[in-house]
Amino acid sequence: MAEISNENNIGNWSLPNLQKINVQELYTRQRQSLRPWFEFFNTAKFKPPGNIGTATRRLITNVEHFQTNYVIIIIILSIYCVVTTPSLLFVLLAMVAGCYLVSIKNREKQITLMGRQIPLPHQYLAVICLCIPLLIIVGAGSAIFWILGASVFVIALHAIFHQTPNQDSFGLQMEEV
Numbered sequence: 070m071a072e073i074s075n076e077n078n079i080g081n082w083s084l085p086n087l088q089k090i091n092v093q094e095l096y097t098r099q100r101q102s103l104r105p106w107f108e109f110f111n112t113a114k115f116k117p118p119g120n121i122g123t124a125t126r127r128l129i130t131n132v133e134h135f136q137t138n139y140v141i142i143i144i145i146l147s148i149y150c151v152v153t154t155p156s157l158l159f160v161l162l163a164m165v166a167g168c169y170l171v172s173i174k175n176r177e178k179q180i181t182l183m184g185r186q187i188p189l190p191h192q193y194l195a196v197i198c199l200c201i202p203l204l205i206i207v208g209a210g211s212a213i214f215w216i217l218g219a220s221v222f223v224i225a226l227h228a229i230f231h232q233t234p235n236q237d238s239f240g241l242q243m244e245e246v
Contacts, residue, residue, distance in 0.1 A: 103137040114232045124229045131228035139227075143220045150216050156207040160200060167196040 118124035132139065151158050171180075171192045179186045 099137050099140070103141075104135055106138070109135060109138050109227075109231075115230045116232055118229060127231065127233050128225065128228045130233040131231055132224070134233070135228070135231075139220075139224050142223060143216070146219050146223070147216050150212050154208070154212060157204075157209055157212055160203045160207050160209075163203070164196060164200040167200070168193055171196060 118127055151161060171189070174180055175189055175192070180192060181187065
């Protein structure tokens, strides 16, 4: 894997570095780090860890190794949660429709309020702010916590029980002394 220069390092979340993020480069890097799904779901590699140290090492190593796969799992769980909660789906569709209507209105003419033009990002923010009470009413908070809980549970379970690609591939167990 190629070394990343300090200016493109996403580990540093300062505002100047966030402004330098190239979305296409980030997508390409994540796409390249996607591990094959047959490796991810290989049942022959699932074994219980011998001790807490092994479990911790597996967790850290597998989260780094299967990072993109885990992001896809989170996306799938999020889609499942939204699709199985019709009221949440309806409010999210209404929010997207509102943002679409704002963009159509701004193509024709900039929206003015009391003689002042309102910038497009402020209009989008207004649509989102108007939808926040609806999101609270339909239970978006509980959906977010369900997604977080289910994701952490599934990822931790997989990462702890899946043998790491380098250390456990030969079936050797190393003990700390």
